[in-house]
Amino acid sequence: xxxxxxxxxxxxxxxxxxxxxxxxxxxxxxxxxxxxxxxxxxxxxxxxxxxxxxxxxxxxxxxxxxxxxxxxxxxxxxxxxxxxxxxxxxxxxxxxxxxxxxxxxxxxxxxxxxxxxxxxxxxxxx
Numbered sequence: 001x002x003x004x005x006x007x008x009x010x011x012x013x014x015x016x017x018x019x020x021x022x023x024x025x026x027x028x029x030x031x032x033x034x035x036x037x038x039x040x041x042x043x044x045x046x047x048x049x050x051x052x053x054x055x056x057x058x059x060x061x062x063x064x065x066x067x068x069x070x071x072x073x074x075x076x077x078x079x080x081x082x083x084x085x086x087x088x089x090x091x092x093x094x095x096x097x098x099x100x101x102x103x104x105x106x107x108x109x110x111x112x113x114x115x116x117x118x119x120x121x122x123x124x125x126x
Contacts, residue, residue: 045100046098046099046100046105047073047098047099047100048073048074048096048097048098048099049069049071049072049073049079049081049096049097049099049119050071050072050073050074050094050095050096050097050110050115050116050119050120050123051069051070051071051072051081051094051095051097051123052069052092052093052094052095052123053067053069053089053090053091053092053093053095054069054070054091054092055067055068055091056088056091057085057088057089060084063086063087064084064085064086065084065085065086065087065088065089066082066083066084066085067082067083067084067085067089068080068081068082069081069082069083069095069097069104070123070126071097071099072118072119072122072123073119074116074118074119075116075118075119076118076119076121076122078122079099079102080102081097081099081102081103081104082102082103082104083097083103083104083107084104085107093109094109094110094111094112094115095107095108095109095110096108096110096115
């Protein structure tokens, strides 16, 4: 009987290690664990945010960089956004980012004059 409890404990430890390792792998190879959950959750709505490139990004592979942005929607509402880009982005570029949750699903460069006024005010203030 004692051996049963020890093996159950061992199984729990193994499962914990597998889930922790899997979570770390997902976080290191993508936008993160929360972004993966947002992708699966159909209740999370997609939305457009505007941001300016203000950091160098983190190189995660030969052709991929991870960026963290302070994004603002057309009403000036703030959100932290993670974007994986296939090239290094130039500092100061203005972007429109299509998001689902905290993950940037797609982005493209926009001219500063096309950014809504409330979002531009917030971007300049930060």
